[in-house]
Amino acid sequence: MANLKAKQYLVNSKNQILQHLKQVVKTHRFNYRTFGTEIEEHVTDKLIEVFTKASFIKDESDYKIAENKNVFPDFILNSTPPLAIDIKSGNHSKKSRGRWTVCKNSNNDMGTLNMWEKKLKEFGGENIFYLFIEYSFNDQKKEVLDIKIAPFYKFIGLRKEGVLKYREKDGNLRPKGFAEPSPISSFSQFKQLFSKTVVFRSKRLVKKHLREIPKEERKQVLEGF
Secondary structure (H helix, E strand, O other): OHHHHHHHHHHHOHHHHHHHHHHHHHHOOOOOOOHHHHOHHHHHHHHHHHHHHOOOOOOHHHEEEOOOOOOOOOEEEOOOOOEEEEEEEEEOEEEEOOEEEEOOOOOOOOOEHHHHHHHHHHHOHHHEEEEEEEEEEOOOOEEEEEEEEEEHHHHEOEOOOOOEOEEOOOOEEOEOOOOOOOOOOOHHHHHHHHHHHHHHHHHHHHHHHHHOOOHHHHHHHHHOO
């Protein structure tokens, strides 16, 4: 019950966190290249504040902040069960060939297929939330546009083949576009898509590498499976 209330409170705290970040951007100097990393400490400070006000945090043992960006998640509320909150951000402005253009999808790192099994086993699929900051930084302005807070799977996109959107070389999941509605409505749907995506990618990789093997050796390789 405490976990359910904490998740709802987190979602309901959106405007508090958004207004805080808007003010932070006005009073601090940020670079568009490093904003996504630099803003995280301000987000975690605000998370501690809002959870403390609601008595979900009473002392430092009630939460944990990641030591660095290689640790998942960025913030853990030690409710029962723990609530994992990972902070993502995407710039609506993109510099291309020296000119700023509108960016519809920041293609964030959403975690590799092989690492998600570990994350889901540790926290459970309904206890991992993303706090996604949408901003527009370019030569003319620096502005936080919005934040979205929801279960992680709500941010992941789909490929035209009907599998999760991913980067071929490493299986890194990719997000939907900023303005797109979420194509994944539940964790059960995500699990089905996840299994389908693992098989889909594996087949593509096998076919790709088979083409690189001389024809006379392919049969021998296939018999070895």
